[in-house]
Amino acid sequence: MNDSPGWATPGSSPSDGERQGAPADQPATGDPKWSAQQPPPGQWSSPAAGQGAPPAPPQQPQPGQGWGSYGQQQGGQYSGPYGYPGGPGPWGKPPAAKPGVIPLRPLGLGEILDGAVSTMRSHWRSVLPITLVVATVVQVISILVQKLLLADLAVSISETPTPEELVNGLGSGLSITVATKLIEFLGTVVVTAMLTMIFSRAILGQGSTVSEAWRDARPQLLRLIGLTLLLGIGLSLLGAVLLLPPILGGSVGLALVGGLAWMVLAVWLWIAFSLASPVLMLEKSGIFTAFGRSWKLVKGSWWRIFGITALTVLIVFFVSMIIVMPLTLIGVLASGTGMTGLTDGSAGTTWGALIFSAVGLIIAQTITMPMQSGVTVLLYVDQRIRREALDLELARAAGVENYGHGATGG
Structure with a gap:
């Protein structure tokens, strides 16, 4: 077993069918394979009554909060209401968690x-x-x-x-x-x-x-x-x-x-x-x-x-x-x-x-x-993030709290 934090290979390779512990409705071969810790879909919610106006847009939202669904992968890119973790929301485009030199999401050429x-x-x-x-x-x-x-x-x-x-x-x-x-x-x-x-x-x-x-x-x-x-x-x-x-x-x-x-x-x-x-x-x-x-x-x-x-x-x-x-x-x-x-x-x-x-x-x-x-x-990291949700493992290895939990998750 690999002893390097965050780099362990998944239970099965990205093209070998369903991942161990994955839900039954996981996408078929060729679609992204997410780990068992995939966050559930969430939605941006408005403040409850009596709480007053919403605060100013946060500069650093807590990872995993209000990012919505991961969506599906089309042509190598993520689609869905919010794209990828840290993607655009109603307050703009808050940055993804970035414990090191790259943000923990699918990377572009410039990144x-x-x-x-x-x-x-x-x-x-x-x-x-x-x-x-x-x-x-x-x-x-x-x-x-x-x-x-x-x-x-x-x-x-x-x-x-x-x-x-x-x-x-x-x-x-x-x-x-x-x-x-x-x-x-x-x-x-x-x-x-x-x-x-x-x-x-x-x-x-x-x-x-x-x-x-x-x-x-x-x-x-x-x-x-x-x-x-x-x-x-x-x-x-x-x-x-x-x-x-x-x-x-x-x-x-x-x-x-x-x-x-x-x-x-x-x-x-x-x-x-x-x-x-x-x-x-x-x-x-x-x-x-x-x-x-x-x-x-x-x-x-x-x-x-x-x-x-x-x-x-x-x-x-x-x-x-x-x-x-x-x-x-x-x-x-x-x-x-x-x-x-x-x-x-x-x-x-x-x-x-x-x-x-x-x-x-x-x-x-x-x-x-x-x-x-x-x-x-x-x-290599980018492909594993796109195929195997490696960002979840890297975030945990880097000590990022609550990464991968839904907006209402604990």
Whole structure:
């Protein structure tokens, strides 16, 4: 059983029929699955006779009071007289309970991005040391690998390479890519694991130190490595199945079609399993259970999750380019090889160019890695709120009183 407050997986997955303890008239498969503690429908009531005029609209209404029915879910959004908890009422739109960086209700795009940035800003003492240390270690090792391997790789754009030189160049380039990506992979897994725990506490309004994040993440770290490797290997095998036969058969047209099909399927599967990481870390599940849970949480919301993820990737890309490109250019110009170094590519292998580029990458990754991890965690939380009423469990874990009770409830 998961021992993380508020993150326990429901008795059954969101697409497996009725939840344990749910009422008999619970919606059928495909509709939101609410927990047994779903608040009963309520209505805004006027003051009893003799009590005088109603008071001014409250700035912070008590959670669970006067929110009415949850309504039904249509197109991924809540409908009904008041929408979602904290939705509009006769006095406007009182805010939902917000013990931490996000309100406990279905989240919009802006709230997901703002929650990621707010966590970075309010918990920077825990977030930035993790990303800074990991990014620095990764880039130092990458510099050494690139310097050793690139020294043997001579690239000239002014001459036509022979087939043997082309094969050697591709082999050296592939070796560099594999080595650097493996280092980045291990660093990213560590950062993802620790940041997931920090974000989970930030949602509950709790702080987290680096040592606490490591302690919470360490038991699941090997499983997260296995999950990420399994997903990468699976996508690579899919590409091999679609690309190798036409390539070996010498059919360029079929190879292009296979490559396009592989890209489409890879993106689709990547989004379908994009929530497996927070499932694994927060629900303390196994690898294949995490894949299954992610599949069911994403089902029916694939395009929404894809859009938010793609926008996050674009933001991260442009922020990284703004930071990395100027420093890389400075390093290349300061390499001392002049225009010859720029034309034959040797400028990129000098210590100055590699160091300046690494400094830019360290700064960029220190800023962007928390945002990517935060958006993934908040998408997971958002889907569980929409599908499983996770907001009720989180509110109780955060100590929000009377959350989930009707207007007349005790």
